[in-house]
Amino acid sequence: MSPAEFAAAQWSRATGAGVDPHEYRRVTDGLASVADWGPSFLRTGHGYLQRAQAAGSARSAGEYLLMAARWFHLSTLAPHAEAHRAAAEADHALSRALTMLEPGARRVSGEGFSGWLRGPSNALGTVIVVPGLDSAKEEFLDLVSALLTRGLAVFAMDGPGQGVLAATTTFVPDYERVVGRVIDALGSAERTGVVGLVGLSLGGYFAARAAALEPRVAAVATVSGPFRLDWEELPPPVRHIMAQRAGGADAAREFARHVDLAALAPRITAPLLVVDGGQDVIPGVTNGESLARLAPHGTYLSVPHGDHLLGNARADWLPRLSDHIAHALTGTPA
Structure with missing residues (x-):
């Protein structure tokens, strides 16, 4: 290229x-x-x-x-x-x-995660922002700002194999355990309230999985998150990055095998918004329409001209996603 x-x-x-x-x-x-x-x-x-x-x-x-x-x-x-x-x-x-x-911002780190907790100490809800395959907490500052302006606290994190932790850790399929430790740590910081998740790209899978298996999650949204991965069909650059982050090609293949939300989607009881871009077509990746359909309280937003992560269409989804999370966590009108 x-x-x-x-x-x-x-x-x-x-x-x-x-x-x-x-x-x-x-x-x-x-x-x-x-x-x-x-x-x-x-x-x-x-x-x-x-x-x-x-x-x-x-x-x-x-x-x-x-x-x-x-x-x-x-x-x-x-x-x-x-x-x-x-x-x-x-x-x-x-x-x-x-x-x-932001003198009130706090660094919070633990086993398999590190990030920054921002926003009011008396916020009614806290949103955990989960990055994806090769993204990191520094990529989604505008999303964090949109959530902060709605009165929420926000914890933007790097998890195993992500961001600042990519040099020393690798991906884990049971990301709900990471989210659970994050919630425990934020509770110790006395700034949790109710908890929502926003996951972006592969982070959408992590967030959906955690919402299905971690009962403390009260709201969730995914952006360009995969419903299922097929390792053999993934483009070589994607497989290469996944191998780097998972600890080798065999580990990446095994990790990709776990990325399937068919059984977990019906267990997501929290209000769920799934955002996809109509132009986001990656071989080997099944997008999120099935996730929204199978989840009991799922809503699907497809932006026809949106690409992966919909950086070309933020006005079409970012306010709606922020309102969805704020309404689900605080009861404020969407």
């Missing part, structure tokens, strides 16, 4: 994550090969660190650091030697930003 083709494939994901589209084009137009992706995005992130250091206020510095975190994370979308360091830099930039911008 040429660098231009790779950049086009990542366009809506990157801009959906909140980077400036004009800067994205400037950075990617200068790539001689896909191998240049990681180093170029790292340099861009370091440029934002320099802006943060020179900023005239803590607010400006924090905003620059949030942008640095986005670029560092996006650098990991193409394989490169510094990918694990980039994930650590994304995590560090986000931590510095939230320390400056």
